[in-house]
Amino acid sequence: MTVDNTASAPPIVGSPHKIAERQAPTWDFRSHPGKPLHEVERPFYVDDDRTAFKHHEDDMKLQFSTDWNKVNQSSHEQSDVCMVYYPPSLDLSFDLDLEDRLFRDLQEWSWFQCIPEYAIKQGLITARYCSLKADIRYEQRAIIHHYLVWIFVMDAVSEQLPLHGLHSTAGKVYLENLKSIMRDGPIEDMKRLFHGSCPDEVLDTAVLAQRLLAEDILPLMRSILTPHHVQMCVETLDLFLDNQYYEGQQYHSQPTSDVVMQTRAYTIGTMICALFYLPSSEAQLWNPNDPLVIHMAISVAHFNDFMGMYKDRASLEKGGDASAGMNMVLLSMKEHQLSEHEALRHCAQKINVFLRQFEQLSTSLMPDRQRFYHHVLRGHFALYDFHLLGLKGKCNGRYGWRVHEM
Secondary structure (H helix, E strand, O other), X not given: OOOOOOOOOOOOOOOOOOOOOOOOOXXXXXXXXXXXXXXXXXXXXXXXXXXXXXXXXXXXXXXXXXXXXXXXXXXXXOOOEEEEEOOOOOOOOEOHHHHHHHHHHHHHOOOHHHOOHHHHXXXXXXXXXXXXXXXOOHHHHHHHXXXXXXXXXXXXXXXXXXXXXXXXXXXXXXXXXXXXXXXXOOOOOHHHHHEOOEOHHHHHHHXXXXXXXXXXXXXXXXXXXXXXXXXXXXHHHHHHHHHHHHHHOOOOXXXXXXXXXXXXXXXXXXXXXXXXXXXXXXXXXXXXXXXXXXXXXXXXXXXXXXXXXXXXXXXXXXXXXXXXXHOHHHHHHHHHOOOHHXXXXXXXXXXXXXXXXXXXXXXXXXXXXXXHHHHHHHHXXXXXXXXXXXXXXXXXXXXXXXXXXX
């Protein structure tokens, strides 16, 4: 495999559905992978009527509840509080010692000084996400941490190239290069092909993303995960990159929400995170086209757009992010002539339907499948948490939401 080595980086790294009306399932704790409800650990903001999250630009507030009836009722009320359903059996907690270690180790990473500041800032915050209590090796957490930094780097290129009219040229070569790297294939020299037509800063970042994948993340995966687990990662990343290209073709065409949703489950990037968090034994059950896995990814995409609506609106006004127009809340405002609050409530209602359906469908399966989907759900809800909180459980501020006392 030929990799462009002109980037300044070290040469190698070694080390809209109807709300479900059925009653909540009756848990059989002899077979269900979760804990009895009185032992389940949850984030502090779940089931606390006094705690909400509030955006600094608005009065809209966000709360989480394990009471489906309460959440369902709130979806029909015209208030400034949106409620999101939190499955009662979901055990979600983080290890502060692991968070500290991950935070320190990322700063000792040999690529650390080469990463753009925006990606490092977000990467350090994801130490909390990577400290989710789970039965995996520490080295597996390092893969997740490096991958999340890579996503911030990689995505910046995908968002910038369409702004320069280069999505079908440089953008396609870039994404195909990343796919080829995953299979040890040859890649095109982007600096030679697009020098003069693409800003040098964007090309440098693209080369860095290629090198990170080839020289750090892929070797780590192969040294820690089983061959089958690695193969599932390759196939899932392939789908992510293919759909990134298809989605990028829509950036300037004013797509409808139906068009956006054809690719969004894959481009939100949560599937690979959930897969990295699986023990290799559970990865045997992984299929990136699994309807329930896609179902859960769509719920995360909606939550991401709920949290990022104000940020994406500002990006559209500045013209600095080609993907901002794909925000599902902004699209629903335009398509259905909704106010901001109406669109946010509509989005929250969709999220709740997705979660309720996922809960009902997954708990009707055999125990090994229940356990698998429980792991998937935890990985996805940890991403919900990432949108809310950063290091030491403090607000990460990325989207402008803060803890608010009711």
